[in-house]
Amino acid sequence: MASKTDGEHSRPGEEAARHIPVMLAEVLEALEPSEGKVILDGTFGAGGYARAILDRGATVIALDRDPTAIAGGQALVTERAGRLSLVQSEFSRLAEHAPEGGLDGVVLDIGISSMQIDEAERGFSFQKNGPLDMRMSGNGLSAADVVNRAKVSDLIRIFSFLGEEKQAGRIARAIEKRREREPFATTRDLANLIELVNPRKAKDxxxxxxxxFQALRVYVNDELGELGRALLAAEAALKPGGRLVVVTFHSLEDRMVKKFFADRSGKAQGSRHMPMIEDRPPVFTPVGKGLVIASEDEAERNPRARSAKLRAGIRTEVAAGKADLSIFDLPSLTALEKLGG
Known part of the structure; x- marks a missing residue:
């Protein structure tokens, strides 16, 4: 979800840390890859996790919905001769790519990659002027479609919930007024308007x-829905003893992962959508103490790690729970299809 560069401002050492996989040692410790195991990396990116898992002797099935990442990983596929399969796919469909006997591990590194931010033509960053796009797969409606067509009330909800933007109302109404004269086409175009409406303070x-920008990217790519479906798919695809490891970069993502493991822990709980339920056998047991954050040393060396949180669980022999997104308590936002035509 949130950018792994933790916002769009540079910090000392950030350029050197661009493609360093976050919390790699902690991921490997939680995942326990070894020879003979089959691990699915649902977010291949630059291949940092996949390469390290392969180095431990495991076979890797790697997914990424970004065709650029797939193309960039072909050299590693050749290098590892038969132990790495690289597939263009959303990670919510990971169960479709799992072997018949199940997976020994699944790792998900949630969010946008620095490579995507670096490419101005992808429209993810307002620091690099480009088309207002933000589509990871290149398909479907773009951020420009949303900004230029969505109702003001829907923009407010998108900015408020997915971006936690306090000035959502002012920004949405300013967008409406401006797009009546001229539609938004570029990242700089939108960023400049937002800065006029909500000027940057010295302390910011x-x-x-x-x-x-975060909210639009999350909405265009349905990132929260994708994460929820991926967690449920991993539960179905893991064999008993298999491990699910998830690294998030934003509170919205982390809350979803926390809710999922809590729901599958077997302990009594409820929500505003579901009544309190009794204790039941756990589908996942926790790895270690639960939440893991990056060390101070890594956070200093790699700014991307500063907001990272890792949660992991071990699959039990209990049957998978109901594949129901309601456990994540996601808001109802206007479907993208309604903006088409």
Whole structure:
């Protein structure tokens, strides 16, 4: 979800840390890859986790919905001769790519990659002027479609929930007024308007447009829905003893992962959508103490790690729970299809 560069402002050492996989040692410790195991990396990116898992002797099935990442990983596929399969796919469909006997592990590194931010033509970053796109797969409606067509009330909900933007109302109404004269086409175009509506204060650590851009990216790519479906798919695809390891970069993502493991822990709980339920056999047992954050040393060396959180669980022999997204308590936002035509 949230950018792994933690906003869109540079910090010392950030450029050197661009493609360093976050919390790699902790991921490997939780995942326990070894010879003979089959691990699915649902977010291949630059291949940092996949390469390290392969180095431990495991076979890797790697997914990424970004065709650029797939193309960039072909050299590693050749290098590892038969132990790495690289597939263009959303990670919510990971169960479709699992072997018949199940997976020994699944790792998900949630969010946008620095490579995507670096490519101005992808429209993810307002620091690099480009088309207002933000589509990871290149398919479907773009961020420009949403900004230029969505109702003001829907923009407010998108910015408020997915970006946690306090000035969502002011920004949405300013967008409506401006798009009546001229539609938004570029990242700089939108960022400049947001900065006029919500000027940057000297004490601000991030650009005023950061949260709106995050919200649009999450919405266009249905990132929260994808994460929820991926967690449920991993549960179905893991064999008993298999491990699910998830690294998140934003509180919205982390809350979803926390809710999932809590729901599958077997302990009594409820929600505003579901009544309190009795204790039941756990589908996952926790790895270690639960939440793991990056060390101070890594956070200093790699700014991307500063907001990272790792949660992991071990699959039991209990049957998978109901594949129901309601456990994540996601809001109802206007479907993208309604903006088409």
């Amino acid at each position: 650590k991030i650009h005023p447009a950061t949260r709106v």
